[in-house]
Amino acid sequence: MKIKCDFCKTEYSLNKIPANPVCCAICGHTWMVKTSNKKNQFFVFVAALCALLSAIIFSIVVVVHYHAKSDNNSPLVANIVKTELAPDGNGINHFIVSGIIENKSDGIYGAPNLIIMTYDEKGNSVNAPETFNPPVTLLDAGARAGFVYTLRAPSMGVKKIVVKLEDFEK
Secondary structure, X not given: OEEEOOOOOOEEEOOXXXXXXXXXXXXXXXXXXXXXXXXXXXXXXXXXXXXXXXXXXXXXXXXXXXXXXXXXXXXXXXXXXXXXXXXXXXXOEEEEEEEEEEEOOOOOEEOOXXXXXXXXXXXXXXXXXXXXXXXXXXXXXXXXEEEEEEOOOOOOOOOEEEXXXXXXXX
C-alpha cells in the first residue's frame, strides 16, 4: 500500500496499515493513515450491476415494443368472423372457422399461409396449430378475401380459437 505525507508529498510503501500515527522522515510531519473503505468497492459493483440489468431490461422492452409495433402495423390482417360446430361421419364435433384476410396497405401483397390455434379456458394450447393455404395468392391494396376451414382436431376442451398469418414478404 502507498501513503503520502500530507505536508511535503513524500510517498512511502507499506506492507500493512499502521495502527499508530506515522511520522514523515523528510519533514517530520505526523499524521494518521486513513484506511480505505472497502464498502465503496461493493457499492461500485452493485451500481455497475444495476446499470447492466437496466440496460438489459431496456433492450428487452425496446425489442418487444418494436416487435409488437411491427405486428400491429402489418399490411395484412386475418380475423375470424364466425365459428360453428359440425359433426364428422363418426359423430365427433369439429369447428368450422370462417374469416377474412384483409390488405390494409396501398400495395399488393402475397397472401401467406394461415395458422389456427386452439386454447382452453386457462389459455393453454389444446391442439397442435393447424396451417392451411389462403383462398387467394395475391391481395391488392384494400382487398379482402374470405376463408373457411374445418379443424381436423376435435372440439373437446376448446374455448378460444385464434387465427394468424405466417411470416410473409411483399
